[in-house]
Amino acid sequence: MRLTTALYGVLAASFLVSPAHAGSCLSGTITNEPAQDPEFEGLTKYTVELTWDVTGFSTPSHFDLFLALETCDCICDGNVILFPAPAGTSTGSGPSGPCTVTYEGMFECDGDPSLPGDMRPTVKWEVPEQECEPDETGSATFCFYSFLDPTGDEHTVSAAGIKHGTDFCEGTLTGPRPDCTCFVSVDPATWGKIKNVYRP
Numbered sequence: 001m002r003l004t005t006a007l008y009g010v011l012a013a014s015f016l017v018s019p020a021h022a023g024s025c026l027s028g029t030i031t032n033e034p035a036q037d038p039e040f041e042g043l044t045k046y047t048v049e050l051t052w053d054v055t056g057f058s059t060p061s062h063f064d065l066f067l068a069l070e071t072c073d074c075i076c077d078g079n080v081i082l083f084p085a086p087a088g089t090s091t092g093s094g095p096s097g098p099c100t101v102t103y104e105g106m107f108e109c110d111g112d113p114s115l116p117g118d119m120r121p122t123v124k125w126e127v128p129e130q131e132c133e134p135d136e137t138g139s140a141t142f143c144f145y146s147f148l149d150p151t152g153d154e155h156t157v158s159a160a161g162i163k164h165g166t167d168f169c170e171g172t173l174t175g176p177r178p179d180c181t182c183f184v185s186v187d188p189a190t191w192g193k194i195k196n197v198y199r200p
Helices: 188-198
Strands: 026-034 044-053 062-066 088-094 097-108 122-126 137-146 157-164 167-174
Touching: 026 157, 044 157, 044 167, 062 137, 097 137, 122 137
Parallel strands: 026 167
Antiparallel strands: 026 044, 044 137, 062 122, 062 157, 088 097, 088 137, 097 122, 157 167
C-alpha cells in the first residue's frame, strides 16, 4: 500500500481510505450473461451495479473495476474488453436538478494511470464533459463485453474503486469476474461475427 495524491487501499475486508471514509465507500454486484446485442454476439456481457457515498468530498470523476489478471497472457491484447455507447448510467445532478449521467468505457491493461504504481488491469467508466455530474451519494449501472469467460465461483469478490478529486477509495463487488480464458473453442459461424467486432 502507498499514499500518493490518490489515497487508495487493497482488496480486503478493510480499506485504506481518507479519514472521512472509514470503511468502504461503495459496494455492489457483478453479473454476467451471453450477449444479446448482435454487435457483441458470441461474447459475455458483464453488468456492474454500484452504490456509493463520498459525501463531503468531490463528486466522482470515474469508477474502476480491478481485474485480478496481472499474469494473464492475453490481457493486453486488443479488444479483450469492449464497451457499448454509452457504457453506463448513474444518478446525477445538473443546473436544472436531478439528471442521468452517461459514461464512456475504457480498459487500462496496465492499471489506472491516475493511480501511480497500481498495475492491476482496470475496467474504467469515466464521466465525459457534460453538465450532469454524479451525486456524492448515488447508484450506477455499468457494463462491458468480453470473450473472457466468468469465474465459476458465484461468490468471487472483486475490487472496485471511485476517484473523486484527489482522493480514491475502494469497495467490493460480489459476483464472478472475467477469468483468464485466453484460448477458447468458438463455433466457426460465431467466430466470423466476433472477428467483425474486433475489426478496427
